[in-house]
Amino acid sequence: MARTPSDEFRDPDALVRRAGVRADPNRDQHFLVDDRVLDRLPEYAEGMDRRHVLEVGGGTGALTDRLLAVADEVTVVERDPDLAAFLREEFEDDVAAGRLTVVEGDALDVDLPEFTACVSNLPYGISSEIAFRLLPREKPAVLMFQKEFAERMAAEPGEDDYGRLSVTAGHYADVEVVEVVPREAFSPQPEVESAVVRTTPRDPEYEVPDEAFFLDFVKAVFTQRRKTIRNAIRNTAHISGLDDADAVVDAVEAVSDGESEADLREVLGEDVLRKRAGNVTPAQFAALARLADEHGRGGS
CATH class of the missing domain: 3.40.50.150 (Vaccinia Virus protein VP39)
Incomplete structure (x- = not known):
């Protein structure tokens, strides 16, 4: 005892x-x-x-x-x-x-x-x-x-x-x-x-399809924390493992403009691509990583 x-x-x-x-x-x-x-x-x-x-x-x-x-x-x-x-x-x-x-x-x-x-x-x-x-x-x-x-x-x-x-x-x-x-x-x-x-x-308030990719994506974007998210995604594809960073940016723009995936638009808002990493919430990172996984990785 x-x-x-x-x-x-x-x-x-x-x-x-x-x-x-x-x-x-x-x-x-x-x-x-x-x-x-x-x-x-x-x-x-x-x-x-x-x-x-x-x-x-x-x-x-x-x-x-x-x-x-x-x-x-x-x-x-x-x-x-x-x-x-x-x-x-x-x-x-x-x-x-x-x-x-x-x-x-x-x-x-x-x-x-x-x-x-x-x-x-x-x-x-x-x-x-x-x-x-x-x-x-x-x-x-x-x-x-x-x-x-x-x-x-x-x-x-x-x-x-x-x-x-x-x-x-x-x-x-x-x-x-x-x-x-x-x-x-x-x-x-x-x-x-x-x-x-x-x-x-505790469980996070968001879901990620691939935890390892989510964490790599966050790591990559923060290597360029002074850049906008738009540029950080494009500049760090070699770190996050993206094959088509432009496709990811296009997908995020489509969501922000209300053209697709309304559930993600509510999380991301209209200006997430203009933000810098230090002002992006974990839930927004998760939504960005989901789009990156779907649109920017091999065969997507």
Whole structure:
């Protein structure tokens, strides 16, 4: 059974001393040592199914300790062999009881378990890659990122930070920044502030016939975010995989002019081709991708 949250937690600085390691910023190691932030991370996961919590980047175990207080089972993925060995030793009773599993390896490569929620202070260098390995699993998560990355992830259309990351993350989940974390909460201090993001899986409000193509299409258009959608579609066919970009533009114009597919016209409006990517909603991207799939790809 999980420990009660009232139990005394291990001191983060003492864990670092016992581990006998020095965090290496060059290897993306910044240990979270602020007790108040550590205490709040599991609280942000209240309401989530915490039967089996995944933690990516266990470090010296300060967050692991707190997760064991609220979860039935915890799996930690730690790529540093010395830290993985330390976690097994430090939490040997939980390991023996089957409540803690320590997986040594890179979180981008190892087989992830069937977890019910993820709570992690992620290594900054793999933020994007691990986020998009986790999001398609459709499990709720509380994740620590660089502040800039977190704000881009949660941004809305029309905001300066809105981009490919915002659309892609929002395709899988509702995303909210729940706390900004100062540099002083870590040892050694990173050069930037961090932020905690909470993701809640849900189905998007739109449908896409080919998810991989939709995501590639969004990526392509945002490579020319200063161009109008008309020009971005034409200029990025080699990225999105279109065979006939002009046919796609013609199809969008026909919809916008009311000549076809009234359901899409309601979503796209009359001026979508004159917009820039930063002002196009995810639903509009989905409608554009649908037309691109139908009219611009081989044999369409």
